[in-house]
Amino acid sequence: MIKIFQLSVKLFKPGKQCILVIPFGDALGTRGDGHGNSIKIRAADALVRAMKNLGVRHVFGIPGGSIMPVYDALYDAEDIKHYLFKHEQGAIHAADAYGRITKKPGVVLVTSGPGATNLVTGLANAYMDSSPLVAISGQVATPILGRDGFQETDIIGVTFPITKLNMQVRSPDDVVSAFTTGYIVSTEGRPGPVLIDIPRDVLLGSTGSIEPVPKIHPKAFGGEPSREEILKALRLLLNAERPVILVGGGVCWSGAWDDVITLAEILWAPIVSTFPGKNCVPNDHPLYLGPSGMHGRLEADAALANADVVLAVGTRFSDRTVGRFKEMNMKAIIHIDIDPSEIGKNVRTEVGIVSDAKKALKAMLRELPSAIQEEYNRQHSGRRSFIAWLKEIRRKYEEHIEARAGDMKPFAPWKVLKVLRRTVPPSTIVTTGVGSHQMWCELHWDVYIPGTFITSAGLGTMGFGLPAALGAKIAASNRPVMLIDGDGSFQMTMNNLSLVRDYGLPIIAVIFDNRALMLVKQWQIYMYSRRVIATEFTKNPDFVKIAEAYGIEGYRPSSYEEIESIVRRALRTDEPVIIDIELDNEKDIVLPWVKPGEWLTNAVPPEGLEVDLIWKG
Amino acid sequence: MERVIKVGACMGMDSLARVINTIRRGKVQVLEISSKLGSNGDINIVIRVRGEESEIEWLRKKILVLVDVTSVEVL
Numbered sequence: 001m002i003k004i005f006q007l008s009v010k011l012f013k014p015g016k017q018c019i020l021v022i023p024f025g026d027a028l029g030t031r032g033d034g035h036g037n038s039i040k041i042r043a044a045d046a047l048v049r050a051m052k053n054l055g056v057r058h059v060f061g062i063p064g065g066s067i068m069p070v071y072d073a074l075y076d077a078e079d080i081k082h083y084l085f086k087h088e089q090g091a092i093h094a095a096d097a098y099g100r101i102t103k104k105p106g107v108v109l110v111t112s113g114p115g116a117t118n119l120v121t122g123l124a125n126a127y128m129d130s131s132p133l134v135a136i137s138g139q140v141a142t143p144i145l146g147r148d149g150f151q152e153t154d155i156i157g158v159t160f161p162i163t164k165l166n167m168q169v170r171s172p173d174d175v176v177s178a179f180t181t182g183y184i185v186s187t188e189g190r191p192g193p194v195l196i197d198i199p200r201d202v203l204l205g206s207t208g209s210i211e212p213v214p215k216i217h218p219k220a221f222g223g224e225p226s227r228e229e230i231l232k233a234l235r236l237l238l239n240a241e242r243p244v245i246l247v248g249g250g251v252c253w254s255g256a257w258d259d260v261i262t263l264a265e266i267l268w269a270p271i272v273s274t275f276p277g278k279n280c281v282p283n284d285h286p287l288y289l290g291p292s293g294m295h296g297r298l299e300a301d302a303a304l305a306n307a308d309v310v311l312a313v314g315t316r317f318s319d320r321t322v323g324r325f326k327e328m329n330m331k332a333i334i335h336i337d338i339d340p341s342e343i344g345k346n347v348r349t350e351v352g353i354v355s356d357a358k359k360a361l362k363a364m365l366r367e368l369p370s371a372i373q374e375e376y377n378r379q380h381s382g383r384r385s386f387i388a389w390l391k392e393i394r395r396k397y398e399e400h401i402e403a404r405a406g407d408m409k410p411f412a413p414w415k416v417l418k419v420l421r422r423t424v425p426p427s428t429i430v431t432t433g434v435g436s437h438q439m440w441c442e443l444h445w446d447v448y449i450p451g452t453f454i455t456s457a458g459l460g461t462m463g464f465g466l467p468a469a470l471g472a473k474i475a476a477s478n479r480p481v482m483l484i485d486g487d488g489s490f491q492m493t494m495n496n497l498s499l500v501r502d503y504g505l506p507i508i509a510v511i512f513d514n515r516a517l518m519l520v521k522q523w524q525i526y527m528y529s530r531r532v533i534a535t536e537f538t539k540n541p542d543f544v545k546i547a548e549a550y551g552i553e554g555y556r557p558s559s560y561e562e563i564e565s566i567v568r569r570a571l572r573t574d575e576p577v578i579i580d581i582e583l584d585n586e587k588d589i590v591l592p593w594v595k596p597g598e599w600l601t602n603a604v605p606p607e608g609l610e611v612d613l614i615w616k617g
Numbered sequence: 618m619e620r621v622i623k624v625g626a627c628m629g630m631d632s633l634a635r636v637i638n639t640i641r642r643g644k645v646q647v648l649e650i651s652s653k654l655g656s657n658g659d660i661n662i663v664i665r666v667r668g669e670e671s672e673i674e675w676l677r678k679k680i681l682v683l684v685d686v687t688s689v690e691v692l
């Protein structure tokens with residue numbers, strides 16, 4: 001008989017307690033033998049059973065001595081599929097992307113010592129991009145702990161600042177509750193990575209404690225926003241001359257894009273985004289101008305720079321998005337974020353609302369009486385001319401680059417993206433590496449469906465793209481997944497290509513091959529007087545042969561049409577493909593560009609384009 | 618200005634380490650840290666800092682959002 005257990009987690013909130021209910025499909029309570037004695041099982045088995053009952057279906061990792069009990073327990077777990085990566089960094093980036101797509105934590109298994117330390121970059125990446133995952137590291141047996149045993153690393157000490165929570169389990173009785181805690185904490189409120197370190201003898205020990213009771217109860221910030229704050233925010237927005245909505249990654253997690261758009265349409269407010277926020281609003285909406293900041297769109301820079309009131313939703317106001325804080329602080333800022341420590345962290349806020357984005361935006365929409373809408377619509381025709389001016393900046397920029405596309409031979413990177421965009425279906429998930437190719441994506445990849453663009457934004461981790469594509473394909477096997485990578489980034493984790501054939505993961509990998517660490521070279525050109533050092537590869541491996549080595553079709557196209565037909569064929573046949581796009585590393589310069597520490601209106605436009613980003617009314 | 622930040626947390630030494638990691642990143646001068654641990658993981662941490670109000674407020678919020686921290690008071 002299958003019993004349904006429910007786990008109630010009390011969430012701390014001053015004056016109020018909400019209950020989070022997680023249903024379990026299988027009996028997890030302490031088992032009895034029918035004679036009043038509880039039956040004990042191996043902690044590793046209890047852990048795997050808890051995973052299964054929490055809904056874990058895929059795990060990513062590499063085995064080794066200390067984690068072997070968990071692998072042994074997985075031997076019998078038919079409902080959980082394990083993906084063997086070629087490097088733990090690959091496994092954790094895959095879990096990161098998996099979590100972003102499924103909104104459930106990806107689960108990673110590694111051994112102690114080097115297995116655990118290989119997770120460090122992936123944990124930091126997930127932490128910076130607020131991505132949920134649970135990493136379980138094996139640890140040396142407790143008698144050896146602290147004695148510098150073989151493959152002993154204090155991974156808890158190492159990962160304190162890059163995890164939302166980490167803990168070492170010292171008793172078999174705590175294994176299930178620790179995992180349950182991690183699983184809940186990683187997605188609760190602002191998501192993030194959790195690491196659980198478990199010594200080998202603890203995993204092998206017996207336990208009767210198989211009830212999924214969390215060790216600690218996650219705090220819940222941001223319930224219903226106060227009406228007073230909402231009204232204050234609305235008054236500011238309604239009376240603004242040029243209100244602008246800045247969308248951050250939090251909008252995605254909260255699923256609030258429809259509300260953002262409704263509000264923008266009512267207010268006639270242009271929408272700009274952070275880089276991760278690009279993933280949180282349909283990019284083809286007429287009011288969306290693109291990401292602002294270092295590698296943002298000119299029209300988005302102009303919108304944010306000239307706004308008098310900014311409604312920022314689910315963003316941490318990175319310097320990369322706003323350029324400089326001094327000018328930002330001269331605007332009236334309304335900031336909605338689930339994390340109270342983000343409010344007022346980088347910019348001064350007029351109204352700070354600690355809340356889930358969707359809840360706050362819904363409250364705003366509720367309070368916006370239609371009478372006010374009409375009144376202000378009449379009053380604020382000025383907003384329309386502001387938007388028309390911003391669109392004019394866009395038109396000029398697009399025309400300018402189109403006219404010069406032929407100068408970039410054999411391919412203009414942005415044009416390759418346009419070809420790919422019209423070739424793959426809107427539901428295609430795109431992942432990227434880090435570098436100029438990623439910045440081209442920021443500028444020119446249109447995200448039609450929120451949640452389909454996965455990039456390492458906060459940490460900027462080269463090598464993220466390929467494993468992230470694999471994780472995305474595992475999470476969404478019925479949708480096309482395309483990697484847009486740099487040749488440098490690709491070479492950092494390309495060993496994980498073997499998973500494509502091991503597990504039938506037909507991804508489309510497009511390599512922007514400029515034989516350079518181009519983004520760094522661009523900085524050398526512009527900021528270090530062209531003193532180019534250590535950014536050009538003398539020779540790259542033949543990526544077509546690399547593809548062949550892994551049993552994948554590889555191509556080096558020579559025209560845009562050829563790119564399109566290769567991708568169409570891959571989509572039709574559902575076969576993986578690697579496409580090596582050769583680029584000229586003298587011409588592959590990503591502009592516009594706001595240099596570090598500069599204000600948005602000082603964006604460097606593409607050569608020959610003259611635009612004034614200061615609104616004159 | 619000088620302030621005392623009182624923190625309550627529930628994961629013993631690990632909580633202390635997390636709090637210290639957070640303070641390390643703040644732009645304040647730390648004058649004193651002391652803590653008392655209970656047998657069940659409960660821990661009370663007292664930190665005396667000197668710095669700007671906004672930085673101390675940043676610290677308060679950053680500590681507050683730590684999962685295992687149950688209370689933060691600035692005196």
Ligand SMILES: Cc1ncc(C[n+]2csc(CCOP(=O)(O)OP(=O)(O)O)c2C)c(N)n1
Binds near residue numbers: 434435462514
């Ligand atoms: C792991 C890591 N090391 C170094 C950097 C610094 N970095 C940023 S962009 C970049 C160049 C990336 O080269 P490639 O992947 O070929 O992309 P491109 O800029 O050429 O398009 C480097 C080295 C980084 N972001 N990540």
Ligand SMILES: [Mg+2]
Binds near residue numbers: 488513514516517
């Ligand atoms: Mg490159």
